[in-house]
Amino acid sequence: MSSRRSVLGLIAGGAAGMWCGLPGLAFAAVPSERRLVVVLLRGGMDGLSAVPAIGDPDFRSARMGLAPDPASVKPLDGMFALHPRLAALAAMYARGELAVLHAVATPYRDRSHFDGQNLLESGAEAPYVRDSGWLNRALAGLSGAGGRSGGIALNTGMPLILRGSASVTSWSPATLPGPDQDTEQRLAQLYARTDPRLADAFSRAAMANGVAARPGPGGRAFSGLMEAAARFLKQADGPRIAVVESGGWDTHVNQAAEAGPLANNLASLDRGIDALRQDLGVLWDRTVVLAVSEFGRTVAQNGTRGTDHGTGGAMFVAGGAVRGGRVIADWPGLKAGQRHEGRDLMPTTDFRSVALGILREHLGLAEQQFANVFPAARPVRPFEGLVHDRSG
């Protein structure tokens, strides 16, 4: 990591003050009790609304009508605060279980959702050059992941981030009555003889249905999915990695509204992460949740009191395993000249290095796997010191 980085908002709840230059941690064995939940915030979360930089002298003028009432936000330190609807995350921060990263971006620098999400999930440097996801490649590179589903997507379809050669599955709440077992077996045999892809998907679904007999409250609502994720992650032989998706972050219009989509989405994210924490119980101490969006949004508000597609944004790393209670940002500033192309928050931290740091410190991904997980012209270096060194 570059030494010019400054750490803003160090320390709460007794977390260590140093985050960089820590001695290398030992990762002998894959810690099989560790869990990782990746939350994909589709649509481009406005990082400056979720985590306003209230201490930046240019914040109010740059944000105009989008700047929050200073009394309403939840201050983290002199510089940053959390959106009023992120109450549970604020409590996690106070307990040292939440690290906030700001001015983060993938290598993507254009402004298409679909390309941006493709890059966020594929881990490549250009859209549509890889048809597998970085999380699946990481799973494939972890020893002991074979033979069972290492990852699960809480979705009807399989998101790109989890596609690839490693064994994964997907599940979402059922809404139709179930067929009888004999028909199921006959169909499984028929697929085995006629269509390997259908056969594979069908057998994974059958296995997942066995685990998830108890449908969670809330159906497809985000916190319901997080509760379901907790149930899967608690299974002794279940997946260690879950991917949960949340949509509707593309706030072009009226995004500061108190009961608007952004506020609702943030509240829903907050509720969902907290539901996961409660449902995981003691396992929370060995869990990392990484919530990230394909890009941030413009610094200034647009003509319809929203923001347009931008670049740098904010990202949450939560969990009992996280060395939290701090905001990590190499803050670029908000003046027009300090912005990316004059309009977006300048990205100063590479999302991939954060993800790689978590894969390495939390799940024990070996260094020789790095280039496979995030293929890059210049190797991505893992962020250090995000996760507590706890045995097992």
Next chain:
Amino acid sequence: MSAQAVIAANRFGLGARPGEIVAIGGDAHGWLRAQLVPERVLPAPFAALPSTGDDLAEFQKWLADLAASGRAPQTAMEAGVSDATPARATGVESEFRRRFAPRYAAALKARFGVAINTTRPFFERLVHFWSNHFVVSGTKPSAVALPPSFERDAIRPHVAGRFVDMLLASSKHPAMLVYLDNVNSVGPASQVGRNPDLRRAFAAQAFIPARGTGLNENLAREILELHTLGVRSGYTQADVTNFARVLTGWTVARPPRVRGAQLAVRRQSAIGLFDFDPDAHEPGAHVVLGRAYAQQNEAQGEAVLRDLVRLPVTAEFIARKLARHFIADDPPREAVARLAQVFLDTDGDLAQVGMALIDLPQAWAHSQRKFKTPEEYLVSSLRALPGLELDGTQLASAVTALGQPPYRAPGPNGWPDVESEWLGPDAVWKRFQWANETARRAAASVPDPEWLALDVLGASLGGETRSAIQRADSAVQGLTLLLASAEFQRR
């Protein structure tokens, strides 16, 4: 029964109805070509749907009713877009759902009714294809009721016509202007943009509530990225911004503004239709893709759209999408090149492009390389079982369960058209459940599932599947296996 007739019915069409493959007989190409003409009479179920103006008015009434009951329409409308399910829905959300559910059910019934019964299924597939290209999604509250009339009025008339006409119709359609926020886009140097009083009046009279009035680049960006050139095809942020300026003033006619007499009252009778609002239009010439457009009024935007259609990247983008839809997820390069050439040569004549598609040998490969989307799967199931009638509510729950509610695409890029997006464990399981549930309902009218399998799958029915159906312990089980089989899930 010819193998080509099977492909015509199942790959180009919407899935064979009993007897259809026999009826196509030996002239599969001719059967398809005959469908590449504009329809003379709009199918009655579509004619019966409300107009866009009526759909817009219903949304206005909803806002007014909210205001009358003391709730801020704006806040309530925004609340309607959270991800809460009905179980956790707020009062306003469930009211919103109840209010618009009947319209949605009626539109679904019309769409499925026509798709299931049509004798021109290739034409109908093209309608579905193009309304998944020019997307208006009802997932946005203000657009909740608009996609069906958009499809009927902007897409349907042009699928065997000219691409440019479809692009113009789409870009000027009130539904698209609402969906992609152009109704509230105001040029900063326009009359409205320069005058705070006018801005307030504009906002107060806005069709869709907006507190802000300024430039919104959403429509301009999506036209370039999704409707014409395709993403990463060379346009810049400046092109997007300038094109957005060109499109300012493209809006929906609304009641006259409450203010002084200096601006003329516009066509009262046209409320709810396309309107060019010169007061909101950014004046002057604007440069898009290296070309300056100095036209006045909406002629400026129309000129840009016409030029976009003539670009080779547009031809390539459209050709690839068509080839992906009809041939394979990763379509052969020669097929794309051929379609792009015909598109360019004919200035985007979609009937000619369709003829070229029919003539592509790659489109007639025996292997079934396309995995049906959930809607294709539902439509083909119901075409195979004409005795089964589902009402709008049953259809709504089926499409939602299978993950593809029509008219409610996840975003302006529409539904994905590749297998990897649809063939997941959970999706396959839900189709199995649907197949079983449908078989239970339909088995009484299908005495012999094997006979039905031969009728609708013809030569594509494999020996394994046929014998599994033969050996089934009941008509329900046999029919379940047919509907869930690989041959029936692919095309």
